Amino acid sequence: MLEHVGILLVAFIVLIWSADKFVLGASSLARNLGVSPMIIGLTIVAMGSSAPEMMVAAAAALHGNPDTAIGNAIGSNITNIALVLGFTVLVKPLVVSSSTIKQELPLLLILTILAYWMLSDDFFSFPEGVALMISFFGFIAILLTKAMKQRQSNNLDDPMILEAEQGLPETTSTAKSMLWLLIGITLLVLSAHFIVDSSIFIAKAYGISDLVIGLTIIALGTSLPELAASIASILKKEDDLAMGSIIGSNIFNILAVLPFAGVIAPGAVNPEASWRDAPVMIAITCLLFVLCFSRKSGSFRLTRAKGALLVLCFIAYQVLIFSQTSTH
Secondary structure (H helix, E strand, O other), rough: OOOHHHHHHHHHEEEEEEEEHHHHHHHHHHHOOOOHHHHHHHHHHHHHHHHHHHHHHHHHHHOOOOOHHHHHHHHHHHHHHHHHHHHHHHHHEEEEHHHHHHHHHHHHHHHHHHHHHHHHOOEEEEHHHHHHHHHHHHHHHHHHHHHHHHOOOOOOOOOHHEEEEEEEEOOOOHHHHHHHHHHHHHHHHHHHHHHHHHHHHHHHHHHHHHHHHHHHHHHHHOOHHHHHHHHHHHOOOOOHHHHHHHHHHHHHHHHOOOOOHHHOOOOOOHHHHHHHHHHHHHHHHHHHHHHHHOOOOEEEEEEEHHHHHHHHHHHHHHHHHHHHHOOO
């Protein structure tokens, strides 16, 4: 047992490190090929924080454990808002004025309800997975189109987009970029494989379902990049980027992580996902929506009291999961 716990911890460290190197290699290579920093910031860097969830979800689905992939997507969304954002706000209150975030937050709520609807019949089909993936590329296209129009009109004043563009990793040579890209992808795949294998072993040893292991241990581990990125952003006074990375990651989790379960291993879903976990995901997202839009001013302000409320919600959810697991 201790061997598998050690493998799991090491695999998480490698997963996070390799995701960072993947972003470094991909963004540097894109810059060397003449791709706009704005596009790199909104796509490669943004998706880099969700790369761990994507790889783990794909590995879990390929192992025949779609519940782990679904649990990872749902659990990561809950963790990102309740724990990552809550803890970030406890460190330093956020003031957000980005128009992009104001538009993405209602979209996140709609997509969260859509994900619940797809899982409500306790079955996740191949067409549903494909529909979400297509929507993901549509979302990226719309986001880039809007940003490019603002650039062309010299009206690019959205703080989140500017901060994302300015916070790109340093450019390296093309050869080094390709090397980091290759290393990042390889280690992402390998570490995701070991995470899924070790998690399944631990889950079976303690009688925990694949869904719960995805909702808890894996979700927490794959959300660590968001936590690190958010704290780093607020320390650099990039509040919009901190908030934007969390909202964007949650959108990616629904449109680019959850679909792996339906595309690779469609079939029946653990009923707990539809009656317990997806509703909690909706409730947490609604709470964030209310906390952000509770003021009529032009910017959001998340205080430490609001951060404490979010963290308490995360703790309550973990207690709920494990109390029901121990009962079973």
